[in-house]
Amino acid sequence: MPGLPVIDLSGDHHIHTRLCNHARGEMEEYVQTAINKGLQNMTFLEHLECGICYDHRTWLTDKLFAEYFREGKRLQKKYAGRIGVRLGVEVGYNPVAVPQLREMLARYPFEHVGLSYHFYFDGNRHLNMVSRRQDNINALAAIGTNHVLDEYFNGLIRACKELPCNKICHLDAGLRHMPELCFTKRHREQIEQLLVLMQKKKIALEVNTSGIELRSHPYPAEDIVKRAHELQIPLVAGSDAHRPDQVGRYFMQLARQQTTLVH
Ligand SMILES: [Zn+2]
Ligand SMILES: [Zn+2]
Numbered sequence: 001m002p003g004l005p006v007i008d009l010s011g012d013h014h015i016h017t018r019l020c021n022h023a024r025g026e027m028e029e030y031v032q033t034a035i036n037k038g039l040q041n042m043t044f045l046e047h048l049e050c051g052i053c054y055d056h057r058t059w060l061t062d063k064l065f066a067e068y069f070r071e072g073k074r075l076q077k078k079y080a081g082r083i084g085v086r087l088g089v090e091v092g093y094n095p096v097a098v099p100q101l102r103e104m105l106a107r108y109p110f111e112h113v114g115l116s117y118h119f120y121f122d123g124n125r126h127l128n129m130v131s132r133r134q135d136n137i138n139a140l141a142a143i144g145t146n147h148v149l150d151e152y153f154n155g156l157i158r159a160c161k162e163l164p165c166n167k168i169c170h171l172d173a174g175l176r177h178m179p180e181l182c183f184t185k186r187h188r189e190q191i192e193q194l195l196v197l198m199q200k201k202k203i204a205l206e207v208n209t210s211g212i213e214l215r216s217h218p219y220p221a222e223d224i225v226k227r228a229h230e231l232q233i234p235l236v237a238g239s240d241a242h243r244p245d246q247v248g249r250y251f252m253q254l255a256r257q258q259t260t261l262v263h
Contacts, residue, residue, distance in 0.1 A: 004222055004258045005229040007207055007237050009251045011041030014090070014114065014169065014208060014238025019064045020047045021057050023242035027071050033247045035083050042247070043086040043112050044072060045169075045238070048104060051097035052119050054126045059092070065108060088112030090169055092119060093159035101163055114206060114238075115165040117155040117174070120148055130170070132177040140175065146184060149174055153190035160197050167204035167236050168194070170219035173211065191224060199231040209250040210240040218254060 015030050016023040027044065034042040046068055047059040060068060072087040079085060089110045091101060105113060119126040122143060128136045129152055140148050152174035160168070172191070175181050183191075198205065205228040211219035218225075225235065239249045 003256075004207070004218075004225055004254070005235065006258050007235045007254065009237050009255055011039055011043070011084070011237070012239050012241070012248045012251070013041070013043035013086075013088070013112065013167075013236050014045045014206060015042055015241045015247060016046060016090075017044065017068075019060050019068055021059075025244040027068075027075055029244040030241065030247055031075050031079055031083060031085060033244045035079070037248045039083060039248055041084040041086070043088045043238075044068070045088045045090045045112065045114050047092065048089045048101075049092040049094065049119065050100045050104060051094050052092070052126050054119065054128065058118075058128075069108070086111040088114065088166075090114045090116050091163060091165065093117040093155050093163065094119065095155060095158060096121075098162045105164060112167075113165040114167050114169040115156070115159055115163060115203075116169040117152055117159060120151060129174045130176055137177055141178065145175060145178055145181065146187075149181075149183070149187055150190070153187060153194060157190065157194050157197060160194065160201060160203060165203060167206050167234075168198060169206045169238070170208040170211070170240065171205065172220035172224060173208070176211075176214060176219075191220075192227070195224070195228055195231055195233065198228070198233050204234040204236045206236050206238050207254065208238050208240050209254055210246075212250040212253055217257075218250075222257075 017027045018024055049059040076085045118128055118130055120129050127139050208219040211217055239246055241247045
């Protein structure tokens with residue numbers, strides 16, 4: 001049975017820390033876990049959002065980014081030769097804050113930029129499209145699942161054009177906690193349009209193993225990963241760890257889902 005294309009699993013390139021206010025653990029704990037799990041490389045990918053009205057901060061402030069780089073650089077030196085540590089960012093798209101987001105991406109020396117789209121604006125406040133919180137799910141369901149998903153994929157397409165980035169994170173994770181979610185023909189067309197754009201702009205696709213926990217397959221689904229591979233879009237593995245023990249989670253299982261096992 002043909003499986004996923006082979007993905008480099010020697011590094012985990014999507015790792016959060018307590019700094020984002022919804023993850024646990026110091027940066028050093030994540031580095032030590034990655035070393036213990038035999039990884040050769042890792043990328044912190046902390047949350048950057050701009051202009052979001054939400055009741056709980058889930059991203060870093062300027063002060064926290066200063067701490068992120070200070071501690072990150074110390075760890076890069078301390079663990080040099082044992083593991084490569086990159087200091088990246090997961091930038092959340094906001095269609096009305098593009099100049100500010102561009103400015104923030106330019107201001108910091110990020111070594112890797114992952115692009116996501118987390119927050120939908122309902123005209124009054126932001127709703128988190130990837131959250132499992134019931135209040136988000138109810139409000140988004142009331143707006144209409146198809147419409148929100150349409151906006152989600154449109155947002156990612158626009159974001160690819162408007163923001164510099166190295167990869168798209170958890171591409172099909174929008175509304176992931178919505179029961180019985182299914183993509184329409186229109187959503188499939190949007191995904192195809194997005195992949196073609198990524199190919200053109202040399203943007204990689206993240207294969208995010210947090211999906212395995214929720215639905216036994218990574219984000220995005222296998223057919224999307226295969227299509228990306230067909231378009232020669234590079235694939236990048238990431239666990240989306242929000243706790244140190246989640247570093248490299250399900251990488252063995254991902255290896256088993258590949259056509260050929262990697263060493
Ligand atoms: Zn997060
Ligand atoms: Zn995310």
